[in-house]
Amino acid sequence: MEAQSTTYCYAPLDEARRQIRLLHLQPRRSDSRPETQVTTSDQQAVFDDEGDEDSDDNVIACSFSLASLDNPPDYEALSYVWGDPKDVHPISLEEHHFPITKNLMCALQNLRNATEERILWVDALCINQGSPEERSSQVMQMQYIYQSASRVVVSLGPIWEGHDIAMDYIAMVGSNGQLHWDPSLEPHASCHGMDMESSLLSTYLGKFFKLPWFHRTWTIQEIALARAAVFFCGQHILDKASLLGFMGSYTRHTGQCCVQISVLNSGAVLRLGHDTKVLLHSASVDHHGFLILLAAVRSHQSSDDRDKIYGLLSLADVTTQEHLRPDYNVTAAEAYISLVEASVTTKSLDIFSCVAGSGRLELSLRSFVPDWTSALDALANMLVISRIGDIFSGIYSASNGSTATLRILESGHATTQCCIIDTICGIEEHGNTATHLANFARLAECHADQTPSESRLAAFRRALCGDTIYVSGRAARRAMEADLHMYEKWKTFLHSPYNYQSLELFQPYFTAHGFVSKERVFCVTERGYIGWAPLKTAVGDVVVVLPGGRVPYVLRETKTNLEPAHLGEEGGPALTFPKHVYRFLGDAYLQGFMDGEGYAEETLVEIMLV
Secondary structure (H helix, E strand, O other), X not given: OOOOOOOOOOOOOOHHHOEEEEEEEOOOOOOOOOOOEEOOOOOOEEOOOOOOOOOHHHOOEEEEEEEEOOOOXXXXXXXXXXXXXXXXXXXXXXXXXXXXXXXXXXXXXXXXXXXXXXXXEOHXXXXXXXXXXXXXXXXXXXXXXXXXXXEEEEEOOOOOOOHHHHHHHHHHXXXXXXXXXXXXXXXXXXXXXXXXXXXXXXXXXXXXXXXXXXXXXXXXXXXXXXXXXXXXXXXXXEEHHHHHHHHXXXXXXXXXXXXXXXXXXXXXXXXXXXXXXXXXXXXXXXXHHHHHHHHHOOOOEOOOOOHHHHOOHHHOOHHHHHHOOOOOOOOHHHHHHHHHHHHHOOOOOHHHHHOOOOOOOHHHOOOOOOOOOOOOOHHHHHHHHHHHHHHHOOOOOOOOOOOOOOEXXXXXXXXXXXXXXXXXXXXXXXXXXXXXXXXXXXXXXXXXXXXXXXXXXXXHHHHHOOOEEOOOOOOOEEOOHHHHHHHHHHHHHHOOOOOHHHHHHOHHHHHHHHHHHOOEEEEEEOOOOEEEEEOOOOOOOEEEEOOOOOOOEEEEEOOOOOOHHHOOOOOOOOOOOOOEEEEEEEEOEEOOOOOOOOOOHHHOEXXXXX
């Protein structure tokens, strides 16, 4: 959020004392109107959104106090969506006019007590938004700010038709995991005379989970770090436990007993499963978990592209936090490459598997740096995230467990060693129809005369599922010979009138196929190997294995205008210019090269990635 025009001047904070500002929200000047607050009991809330904004009673008056996170007083932290920075309204801050967004005005009006002040931490006010240095310093403390708060109060925005029904239903289901979603089963959930047979209730629930708060980057860590939290919208409140209980109930029941229920639009449905995992497990993650979290919430919004990382950094592992610190004096592209540098300290190139889609920063980023502004649709993102998780779990080992040799230069380019496997000579767009399956087989057969030692049919069957199998409720495992018969079951299903009861006969194979193939094309190499490559792949691109990489990658040879002198560290000697210069396209699956078969130290060559 940009600094707003005001006569108020912030006094600097003492970083050594870990100081923060706390906002003292003054009560209304009279108690002639109903109380407007989220109560501390969490049992009820009475709101009053009416009245003249300029009346004495309705003027928001605030002041600051300083506190140390080493010995913090009682306060609440506000979580909300900033909203349109151009739609601002004035408040009185230390007797100075101070513009705030309409969303924040609404939240403060609802939180203001009738007769007693309320002590809050509010990012837009308690951080001097006009100081990049203070923003950087305070974001580093965000983890402790939200953990130290007595509770987090979440403003979901203004009321809308059906918000009360949606929140009551969520509270009911979230507090009783035995309630079924399917009205034909007992006991099932019913609220305000409506159950899941009501399209109106489904509409209200869908609208609830599409509220802007659920799509904001910062809200993930704000709620994950909270000791206690309540959500409020109008007169209704919902506690964190009930919301998580609702999400867990949906995932559990629709995956087992209530499979016929389709409550929300597909995007909101998929978000329920993702957000349950995020909110339950993101408070403490390792580096892999942090990368998955970043990828899982790509579609979340932030007003500053740097906050795609900084807004989640409090949830990162210690190593990442040590190597990557918030810095609002650098560009988003510089922040993103700093994350790559931090990730490579793990001696792994796992972050390369997070390169996906096209975002706002694509043209200003090096090709091997994930653009966290890119967003896939909900289904695609779910499948890609699952695939990334499997790669991180160690299901493949294309470089035989070697350590990364990647070096990022002052220019932002990188050098690394590389084993070149083969060149792409044919591609076929992905699809799940019988025609697509036939086209994959036809492409694979084009080079049958150069078939590797493995049976061509067995290789084809393994390639289609990424040589993995997914059984519901279990982690992915490598496919066994007995699993490959499911390919024939799938093929029969596609060539006959669909019998959805037969899905269970090949579901583990089909699910694996969905994960390995999403956002990819089917490909064949000059030596007859088959697999899956990034969407941008073209004939002539090369498949390689890099030290520290668990999977192969696809690169495109290019030219650069850089001179060798530009490649060295500042003040140091120039580096030898690598013979091969490539653009990074993404990770890949190549049958026969997922377990180190293509990695040999004696074949390593030096390349540059631009």
